[in-house]
Amino acid sequence: MQSSPTLRRPFARHAARSPRQRDWLFCALALCLAVLAAGLITPPAHAAENRLPEAQESRLRELARELRCLVCQNESLAESHAPLAADLRDEIREQISAGQSDTKIIQYLVARYGDFVTYKPPFNSRTLLLWFGPFVVLLLLLWVLWSFHRRGRPAARSAAAEEAMRETHEEFRRLKRQYGSDDD
Template identity: 45%
Template sequence: MARMLSLLVLLLAAPLAPASAQIADRLADPVAEARAREIGRELRCLVCQNQSIEDSEADLARDLRRIVREQVSRGASHDEVMRFVHDRYGDFVLLRPPFRLSTLLLWATPVLALLGGLFAIWRLRRRRAVPVGELTEAERARLAERLGPSLSDKSQGEPRT
């Protein structure tokens, strides 16, 4: 029975072996791994620049992934790990830029654009709402004079050849 059991365990473990070699960087504890991944997704890979270190295959990204996991398994908080990387690589490493005076415009742009758009719509609607005044008698006369008889007659609905 013991032999059967151990055989079963071995058989079950076999398909896991290559997979675990591929993800040697991953933490065994799924909660810690999820936390590490969450941190890693907020850190820019500085080699490829538009990927997070979780998505990148660059050497440096792998090293940073390892550091993040080391610190997480040591019990460091989200902020502590972020600070560690930020101290070394500066704001650029953060995929979500910090909110401060120098980045105010960056963060405010969507709001400003939205407000600008709403303002433009409001202005346009208000302009359109102004009723077009009736033509005065003098204007009617001038219009008829300019358009000539053919067109002024047309306005009465009698097409001419």
């Protein structure tokens, strides 16, 4: 039983190439690897262009810690790796380089994205429940606990209740004497 040459040597057709073709393939492969390696090693060009002086970069980091990422679960802009967070950091960087103050930058972001972007929401009519809600819930829970505790204790009897109870016992004893006791 004789097998075909392609089954015995699966890469036989590639070996038949001339040395010149192999050299061209090797050069093309080396060039592709060099381009990929250069892309991985060098930072993006826009990262170097957008860098601020160190004092302003530290100001950017402080602002980014105070602001919430809009797409992440309770992460600050400084911690988030989301593309929107990077865009917001770039936006803050541009405003810092334009000379805007921290409050102006935060006001701009709140006007554009709402109060959710800040970790410290302002005290206004829309956020009253946010500020006072926990205290109201705590007071309600304390009231419920107090009312259950109060119901659990025997209530103090009034003088009228004591008198009614005494009269009931006397009536019971009188009826017991009159009709006799069935317990005997």
